[in-house]
Amino acid sequence: MRRLAVSTAGGLAAALALTGCSGSDGSGSGPGPGKAELTVGSSYMPQPVSADMAAGFLTITNNGGTGDELTSVTSDAAGQVTMHSTMGGAMTEKPSFSIPAHGRLVFKSGGNHLMFEKLKRAPKQGQTVAVKLTFAKSGPLTVEMPVKSATYNPSTGH
Template sequence: MKPGKCLALTGIAITGALTLAGCGSSGSGGSSGSAGSSRAELSVGASYMPRPVSADMAAGFLTITNRGGTKDELTSVTSDSAGDITMHRTDGGAMEEVSSFEVPAHGQLVFKSGGNHLMFEKLKRRPDQGDTITLKLKFAESGPLTVEMPVKSATYNPSTGH
């Protein structure tokens, strides 16, 4: 093989390895488990908190993705920014607090406006747009994930980015 071709293939291999490494932990989530295992492989994305209208309560939204072959369960969420964080399910307009949510194997758990959501209660201070709230997500089987949740405008729409 010519030296130029070998160098090009090495560059492609390094780029591929770096791309795969970027799929793990990031500022907006993390991962647990190993590629190809039957364990849950969790990551978090699309997290945000609309700027709260109330000084002591806020909502939070995010998506937990499980690329692994085993389901897991989100059992609690904590943050130094709030006295308590509860998890809620909304069915037919009725909101109900739940103690856990299943994260299906090869699936997602979505928290969105009008659906499943987090409620931040007893806020230590009212977060402003541009702030970041740090959360710790705890699971039944996997290790905890730390998530950086940005505070967006009160009217933020994730589908438009505004």
């Protein structure tokens, strides 16, 4: 019985490994040099201290061979979501952000960030906020952004 379980687990692992090798076009090469391969991580929203505005942070990683561009962000939790950069203490709204091939776009406190304006409800710590990211070349991604404490620091986890 134990041998069967090990054999079945090994077979499953091999099947999953083979599945991961084939690209959607059947070439077996994955995204290749001509496509972006975007993933999102480290997303969070500090619990807003204002009734009508909140900030959001995340990292978009591009493991593909070509760059892409984040062109808009929307959320049912807000009337609008705008993208901003902060340089030398000055905040500037941006229409888009580039995501380089084999690179990252980081939204963090004190730097690039999202502004959720005209909040429709006040997100509370422990809840999540759905955020739709739209790109120039890739399909949209929807992220469930957890709401953390107003003083949350991702480097310490508190």
